Amino acid sequence: MKLSIRKWHRGMATLAATTCAVVGLSQVASSAASTITLTEEDYFNTPGQISALSAYNKQFEAAHPGVTIKRQYVPFANLDTKLLTQAAGQDLPNLMAVDNPFVPTMISTGLTVALSDLKGFSTKGYYPAVIKEGLFNGKYYSYPVAGANSIALMYNISMLKAAHVSPPRTWAQLVSVAKALTTKQHYGIALTCEPAEDTTWQWEPFFWSNGGSFAKISGAPGVQALSLWKQLVSDGSASKACLNWSQTPAASSQFMAGKAAMMVNGPWNFPTLNLQHWYYGKQFGIVPVPVRVPGQHVVVPLGGEDWMISNTGGSAAEQLAFEYIQGMQSPAKELQLAKLFGYLPAKVSVAQTYLKQAGPEWKVYIDQTLYAHPRTLGLGVKYPKVSQAVWTAIQAALSGSQTVKGALATAQSQINSVLKG
Amino acid sequence: MAQGGRRGRGGEEVAPAQAAVGPAAPGQGGALVVAGATAPAARSGAPSGHVQHMTAWRKRRIAGWLFLTPAIAYILFAFALPIVYNIMLSFEETSPATIAHFTAPFAGLANYRYVLGDPTSQAAIVHTFEFTAGSLFGQFVIGFALALLFTLRFPGRTLARSLIIVPWLLPLIVTGVIFKFLFQVEGGAVNQLLFDIGIAQHPVDWLDNPHLALWTVLIANIWLGVPFFTLLLYSALQDVPVEVKEAALMDGAGPWQRLRMVIVPIILPVIEVTLLLGFVFTVKVFDLVVGLTGGGPANATQLITTWSYNLSFQQFNFGQGAALNNILLVLAMICAPLYLLLSRGSLNASSGAGK
Numbered sequence: 001m002k003l004s005i006r007k008w009h010r011g012m013a014t015l016a017a018t019t020c021a022v023v024g025l026s027q028v029a030s031s032a033a034s035t036i037t038l039t040e041e042d043y044f045n046t047p048g049q050i051s052a053l054s055a056y057n058k059q060f061e062a063a064h065p066g067v068t069i070k071r072q073y074v075p076f077a078n079l080d081t082k083l084l085t086q087a088a089g090q091d092l093p094n095l096m097a098v099d100n101p102f103v104p105t106m107i108s109t110g111l112t113v114a115l116s117d118l119k120g121f122s123t124k125g126y127y128p129a130v131i132k133e134g135l136f137n138g139k140y141y142s143y144p145v146a147g148a149n150s151i152a153l154m155y156n157i158s159m160l161k162a163a164h165v166s167p168p169r170t171w172a173q174l175v176s177v178a179k180a181l182t183t184k185q186h187y188g189i190a191l192t193c194e195p196a197e198d199t200t201w202q203w204e205p206f207f208w209s210n211g212g213s214f215a216k217i218s219g220a221p222g223v224q225a226l227s228l229w230k231q232l233v234s235d236g237s238a239s240k241a242c243l244n245w246s247q248t249p250a251a252s253s254q255f256m257a258g259k260a261a262m263m264v265n266g267p268w269n270f271p272t273l274n275l276q277h278w279y280y281g282k283q284f285g286i287v288p289v290p291v292r293v294p295g296q297h298v299v300v301p302l303g304g305e306d307w308m309i310s311n312t313g314g315s316a317a318e319q320l321a322f323e324y325i326q327g328m329q330s331p332a333k334e335l336q337l338a339k340l341f342g343y344l345p346a347k348v349s350v351a352q353t354y355l356k357q358a359g360p361e362w363k364v365y366i367d368q369t370l371y372a373h374p375r376t377l378g379l380g381v382k383y384p385k386v387s388q389a390v391w392t393a394i395q396a397a398l399s400g401s402q403t404v405k406g407a408l409a410t411a412q413s414q415i416n417s418v419l420k421g
Numbered sequence: 422m423a424q425g426g427r428r429g430r431g432g433e434e435v436a437p438a439q440a441a442v443g444p445a446a447p448g449q450g451g452a453l454v455v456a457g458a459t460a461p462a463a464r465s466g467a468p469s470g471h472v473q474h475m476t477a478w479r480k481r482r483i484a485g486w487l488f489l490t491p492a493i494a495y496i497l498f499a500f501a502l503p504i505v506y507n508i509m510l511s512f513e514e515t516s517p518a519t520i521a522h523f524t525a526p527f528a529g530l531a532n533y534r535y536v537l538g539d540p541t542s543q544a545a546i547v548h549t550f551e552f553t554a555g556s557l558f559g560q561f562v563i564g565f566a567l568a569l570l571f572t573l574r575f576p577g578r579t580l581a582r583s584l585i586i587v588p589w590l591l592p593l594i595v596t597g598v599i600f601k602f603l604f605q606v607e608g609g610a611v612n613q614l615l616f617d618i619g620i621a622q623h624p625v626d627w628l629d630n631p632h633l634a635l636w637t638v639l640i641a642n643i644w645l646g647v648p649f650f651t652l653l654l655y656s657a658l659q660d661v662p663v664e665v666k667e668a669a670l671m672d673g674a675g676p677w678q679r680l681r682m683v684i685v686p687i688i689l690p691v692i693e694v695t696l697l698l699g700f701v702f703t704v705k706v707f708d709l710v711v712g713l714t715g716g717g718p719a720n721a722t723q724l725i726t727t728w729s730y731n732l733s734f735q736q737f738n739f740g741q742g743a744a745l746n747n748i749l750l751v752l753a754m755i756c757a758p759l760y761l762l763l764s765r766g767s768l769n770a771s772s773g774a775g776k
Contacts, residue, residue, distance in 0.1 A: 396719035
């Protein structure tokens with residue numbers, strides 16, 4: 001009896017305390033009129049990316065009393081769709097980290113802010129290709145998130161040694177080296193040919209470095225680039241199973257499991273490689289994507305995400321969101337974020353500093369960014385459709401449902417109608 | 422007479438219900454009902470006895486509608502609205518630029534023209550037919566065979582019967598991933614098995630061959646649908662009266678004759694419903710294809726569902742996606758009643774033959 005009374009007392013005390021706390025909280029909330037919650041959506045999911053963002057959010061909240069950042073993670077495959085749905089409901093988050101091929105589409109909704117209209121916006125020092133991702137009708141709509149990325153040829157050092165070959169620099173070398181590297185245990189190279197954007201992105205360095213342009217995909221540069229991939233598969237140097245492989249993690253895990261001696265991939269794999277005790281110069285090396293004839297510039301597609309702000313009529317939230325993005329553009333912050341994200345800093349000078357600090361595995365990626373090609377350049381909102389025509393052609397040629405020329409002719413007619421429309 | 426009787430009964434039923442509801446819920450809802458029910462009756466100036474009848478009847482009707490309201494609202498909101506919106510979308514020229522507005526420029530039949538002229542959409546429609554027909558055939562044959570097997574007594578029957586449900590319990594996307602592993606060119610269990618038995622000399626590219634991929638997806642879907650057919654047909658077989666079977670046996674009917682002339686006609690209504698439900702499940706398959714092939718290679722496994730998703734959410738052409746979806750809706754609406762009609766005919770014929 002006594003015990004139960006004591007329990008009852010304790011319970012009441014807890015209840016009272018909770019009530020006080022709730023009332024107190026709500027009073028604080030109502031008294032501070034400047035309380036603002038900024039909503040943010042992105043698809044970042046590596047431990048480095050998550051810790052980088054949460055540390056930055058805490059720092060930003062501390063510097064801006066009354067401001068709360070509410071981060072929402074959305075899986076990569078769903079973010080575009082989710083943002084469009086939210087746009088339809090006029091309910092976009094204040095801040096969004098948009099994959100760069102999708103930036104023109106978001107701009108076209110008319111619901112995002114032109115950052116170049118805001119005070120303090122500057123394009124100075126950025127790699128032109130990176131900052132131009134958000135350029136539309138003379139206005140800039142985005143800033144890069146933690147920099148940019150691209151792809152290069154990664155190879156397994158011990159497998160190349162065993163086959164007595166050196167890393168390929170031309171297509172002819174790629175074909176012969178891949179053949180030499182193919183054994184019963186592993187393939188020469190792991191390609192990515194699933195029906196998705198990453199297949200187009202993987203093929204773009206071969207196509208673009210060879211002088212190709214999507215408007216004339218059925219021309220010689222396209223036929224040569226697709227024939228190269230076709231040959232790798234028909235030689236048996238690349239598995240036909242690539243038709244179902246994504247770039248990361250499917251193709252990359254083939255490489256890391258020792259089932260493929262080479263792959264074309266990006267620097268976001270470094271943390272995973274290091275975790276498995278693969279280190280640059282010891283277990284793996286990197287060279288630029290091979291070119292058809294020596295002397296051709298390597299043109300890689302530019303990867304990465306961009307910050308965009310939803311239009312809320314010049315509200316305080318809009319201004320704060322801009323401050324949030326700008327805070328990430330200082331050289332020190334850029335360095336820190338790029339390291340945690342596994343990206344390249346988006347400014348030329350910062351990238352040079354980064355190279356000194358970050359190690360030689362970054363050199364190829366940083367050099368390439370000078371020639372990097374934004375996927376949506378000249379295509380804008382039409383890029384997703386063009387990309388689909390391209391990956392379908394790659395699939396058709398590699399699976400054998402069409403010849404290389406036939407597949408590219410189909411793609412050409414699809415791209416023509418996309419470009420006309 | 423009958424009407425009056427029903428009304429009277431209704432009054433009796435409603436009165437205690439009101440008594441129960443009245444004090445328990447004296448809120449606004451109750452007041453509203455009463456006011457709404459009595460006011461028009463009073464205006465019409467009908468005799469008081471009639472008014473009482475009317476109000477009781479009206480109250481009952483209104484109460485009925487009130488109870489129906491949530492269901493109607495749900496159906497309107499969850500079914501009618503999306504379908505109507507989908508039909509609207511299919512006549513609009515949509516793009517991300519129009520998404521922030523409820524309407525987009527009128528496109529006439531442009532979306533339908535595009536979809537019907539687009540080779541991939543045409544292929545998707547053909548694939549959907551092949552996939553649906555193949556799935557239903559395979560699921561029915563295997564499902565019925567298993568159901569017949571389970572009517573026999575053999576050790577481990579109960580265990581086997583409960584195990585057969587497992588595929589049905591798995592989420593489709595998981596099934597897709599599992600089959601992706603099974604059918605891999607290298608290291609896939611299926612190829613390994615074919616090697617070991619000695620059937621295949623070279624690895625079969627189940628998922629990477631445009632001529633095979635749809636078959637692979639079909640096999641996965643048949644595997645998925647068999648438990649459903651087995652369960653329903655098995656329970657129907659349980660209901661076939663023993664006397665009838667015995668009578669057939671006494672008349673000297675062989676096993677095939679007993680199946681064809683006795684058992685099938687008796688369970689035909691269940692077969693019909695099972696096939697119809699199977700049709701509905703199959704025609705909307707989406708996750709399985711996404712998990713297995715993503716519609717590839719080179720659109721060889723693209724179904725109406727996956728391609729309309731692609732049109733809407735990968736190419737951001739919501740109007741075209743909606744148009745293709747509506748074509749699916751129309752095809753399904755034509756096929757289902759047509760099928761019912763045909764099978765009803767066969768039912769009548771077979772029961773007539775039985776007599």
